[in-house]
Amino acid sequence: MTVGADDRQRRAGATTPAASPRSGQAAGGEPLPFLPFHRPALEQDEIDAVVDTLRSGWLTMGPKTRAFEEAFAAAIGCRHAIAVSSATAGLHLALDALGIGPGDEVLVPTLTFTACAATVIHRGARPCLVDCEPDTLNLSVADAARKWTARTKAIMPVHFAGHPCEMDAVLELARTRGGAVLEDAAHALPARYRGRSIGTLGDITVFSFYATKNLTTGEGGMVVTGDAALEERMRARRLHGMNRDAWKRYSKEGSWRYDVAYPGFKYNMTDMNAAIGLVQLGRLPAMQAARARIVAQYQEALADLDAIELPACRPEIEHAWHLFIMRVRPERLRIGRDQVIEELTTAGIGTSVHFIPLHEHSYYRDVLGADAASLPEATAQWQRIVSLPLYPGMSPADVDRVASAVRDILRRHRR
Secondary structure, eight states, X not given: OOOOHHHHHHHHTOOSOOEETTTTEETTSOBOOOBOSOOOOOOHHHHHHHXXXXXXXXXXXXXXXXXXXXXXXXXXXXXXXXXXXXXXXHHHHHHHHTTOOXXXXXXXXXXXXXXXXXXXXXXXXXXXXXXXXXXXXXXXXXXXHHHOOTTEEEEOOBOGGGOOOOHHHHHHHHHHHTOEEEEEOTTOTTOEETTEETTSSSSEEEEEOBTTSSSOOBSOEEEEXXXXXXXXXXXHHTBXXXXXXXXXXXXXXXXXXXXXXXOOOBOBOOHHHHHHHHHHHHHHHHHHHHHHHHHHHHHHHHTTOTTEEOOOOOTTEEOOOSOEEEEEOGGGBSSOHHHHHHHHHHTTBOOBOSOOOGGGSHHHHHHHOOOGGGOHHHHHHHTTEEEEOOOTTOOHHHHHHHHHHHHHHHHHTBO
16 A cells, blocks of 8 residues: 555654655745765764864874774774775775786776776776666676686675675685685665675775765775785885874874885874764764665665666665665666656755766776677666765755655656
């Protein structure tokens, strides 16, 4: 039985006026405030932590950063965690540590953000674009196997929207072909695959703490590994290639003398970012519970609509629910995805598209010679996807407003 907008609003205990989805106005005619695609889940504790750090006098990488690394490693069950300035920096650092360079290839999904392929290019290597699965939109291991060559040195699975990739197959492919597994887990905290935390499977895993992520430090990321040699390499190289305790050189325990063993990078996290991260890490279970509640409400409200496809969630995984992506079925509508987004914007609801595939961008098309014919699934799927608002601060009434707007648009434009 379909749940009507008024019933869902009463069930949610909403006190705001009922919305007119088409106009973005309350029932009385007054405009509703714009509902953004994302709003960071920051509270007074995060503010206090930053203020305390400012008062401590230690602003850059220091004791807070080290504490955040240790707490993060313990939370996901990995051996080593290295805090960095961004996930993009983390990917570049990881590729460097793995020895990826000129003449090498790295398998990268085309349905991802540019950072994955760009960091490969920055190492002088070549990204080889891989198609996606039709249900999860994750990297297709079958297509990766077809595209693996003698020059392939690594594969970069991206856990799209927070749904883990088919890691058993990825790991087996890399083991049999002789390559490294570098996981992009920007969406995947705190996802699990067959009972194991993402971050404990591949050679190196990189998490993002960008403003929109499930855990944010404003800007930042974490690189994790179980390999002590890789950890040692990355820990030194993220700070100019100086020996690992060089960050202490201005403290009582430190020394002015240090050694540069490698021309490294300026990729360290600051203690201000880490202070936020420590608080967010403690609140992560509660924030994830809020995401799960929102997802369940979306699924209940939209499940009966045959003009859209809701996100897949395979039984062997625990989804991080970084994104809630619906896919329109254009054969059942008189409008396309872009028009659906326009109408949601008119209704006062923010959305996004994750992602425009890499082969659709002029740089990768021109430099790699990538084309739609070799990546048919991603080419078809990306033209259908719409990311709906999903963040812990959304109320049941907010979710109901989005779902009601979607229902109204699909009803009015059904074939």
